[in-house]
Amino acid sequence: MDYYYSFKQYLKRLHHQQVWRIPLSTGYPCPNRIDGKSGCTFCDGSSFIAPYIREGADLETQIRKGIEFFGKKFKADLFYGYFQENSSTFGPLDILEGLYRIALEEERIAGLIISTRPDQVDARISAKIADLAREYGKPAWIELGLQSVHDVTLQRVNRNHTYADFRRAARDVKEAGLLLGIHMILGLPGETPHMMEESVGRLVGENRIDGIKFRLLDVIPGTPIADEYARVPEDFHHFTMEGYIGLICNLLELLPPDCVILRSFDYNPACNLFKEGEVQLSKDDLLRHVRYEFDRRGSRQGIRWSR
Numbered sequence: 357m358d359y360y361y362s363f364k365q366y367l368k369r370l371h372h373q374q375v376w377r378i379p380l381s382t383g384y385p386c387p388n389r390i391d392g393k394s395g396c397t398f399c400d401g402s403s404f405i406a407p408y409i410r411e412g413a414d415l416e417t418q419i420r421k422g423i424e425f426f427g428k429k430f431k432a433d434l435f436y437g438y439f440q441e442n443s444s445t446f447g448p449l450d451i452l453e454g455l456y457r458i459a460l461e462e463e464r465i466a467g468l469i470i471s472t473r474p475d476q477v478d479a480r481i482s483a484k485i486a487d488l489a490r491e492y493g494k495p496a497w498i499e500l501g502l503q504s505v506h507d508v509t510l511q512r513v514n515r516n517h518t519y520a521d522f523r524r525a526a527r528d529v530k531e532a533g534l535l536l537g538i539h540m541i542l543g544l545p546g547e548t549p550h551m552m553e554e555s556v557g558r559l560v561g562e563n564r565i566d567g568i569k570f571r572l573l574d575v576i577p578g579t580p581i582a583d584e585y586a587r588v589p590e591d592f593h594h595f596t597m598e599g600y601i602g603l604i605c606n607l608l609e610l611l612p613p614d615c616v617i618l619r620s621f622d623y624n625p626a627c628n629l630f631k632e633g634e635v636q637l638s639k640d641d642l643l644r645h646v647r648y649e650f651d652r653r654g655s656r657q658g659i660r661w662s663r
């Protein structure tokens with residue numbers, strides 16, 4: 357293992373070749389945006405949609421176009437179907453099963469990642485997905501958006517679920533025998549770096565997880581959080597680049613050594629959570645600095661992990 361266990365390493369170990377994720381959509385809306393709900397304050401609902409999904413293509417077409425596009429771009433011929441848009445376990449179970457089957461039938465799709473909310477996962481859907489994964493002999497990940505273990509933060513960003521909801525969903529996923537990945541956001545309003553570390557410490561101390569994704573909050577113009585940012589910028593932690601690199605290393609140290617880092621710590625360069633005048637780094641430079649910092653500390657992922 358390197359300083360941390362990347363998804364790239366994990367996939368190469370499992371499939372002996374590079375594997376790329378192709379974004380897919382079930383076509384169902386986000387349950388946090390219907391029935392009068394206004395959605396998470398940081399989400400603009402469109403920033404993570406592949407063009408072929410935006411065009412409303414059916415799933416077969418999405419798979420074909422995704423394979424064509426990513427196959428050409430990365431010279432790849434093996435993929436994971438990544439149901440990424442909205443909450444991909446939301447909808448009638450028989451229809452969802454049909455959609456997951458379409459993806460699993462494609463021989464160039466070696467596994468599934470199904471992204472969703474904690475309140476959209478229960479024992480029934482977890483068992484169904486686990487059965488399909490076994491039937492096709494392909495791994496299936498459930499990627500649960502948690503963002504923070506702090507209920508005060510979850511409420512502030514209008515997640516409409518609690519950490520307790522997440523714990524129940526995480527248990528259902530693991531009891532079914534599925535792989536569990538978590539999405540966390542760094543820099544949510546009201547949170548200090550200490551609270552972000554506390555989130556990760558509790559997450560891995562109190563739940564069994566297989567992978568994690570960190571994303572620095574993107575204050576997207578037009579979203580409710582952008583208004584909040586304009587009103588109370590002092591409620592948002594502003595990082596120095598050195599502080600951000602230090603935080604990344606601290607979080608990696610807290611994780612289990614075999615927890616897969618599903619996405620590196622890149623951020624949108626337009627993100628305004630860095631202090632004024634801070635030089636922003638490219639993804640490669642950021643990772644290089646994380647390595648320097650681990651070298652300096654004589655440390656790596658997992659060194660402070662305990663349960």
Ligand code: SF4
Pocket residue numbers: 386387388389394395396399400401441442443473501
């Ligand atoms: S972040 Fe996810 S749950 Fe929240 S509004 Fe956006 S799609 Fe819905």
